[in-house]
Amino acid sequence: MSNEYVISLLKSQGFRITKQRKLIIDIILKNDGASCKDIYYEVISKDNSIGTATVYRMIRLLEDVGIVKHVDMITLSNNV
16 A cells, blocks of 8 residues: 555545654554554654654544554463
8 A cells, every 4th residue: 555545545534644644654554563652663763743642643543544454462471
């Protein structure tokens, strides 16, 4: 999926495309399967003015429009 497609989809649904949203979209599309926390850390490494809530809201928005899928993951300890 391309950045242009995601941006045009969001624009067609009335969402503003800000510099921060473009950055978050780029990072999500380049990090398939990354956790929300991993995405957040990647985002702030590029622009530390972007807050946690902005990243999580954008992830939620992309879930709502069907761009990303939420997957709950459970990690088992090696001591089990």
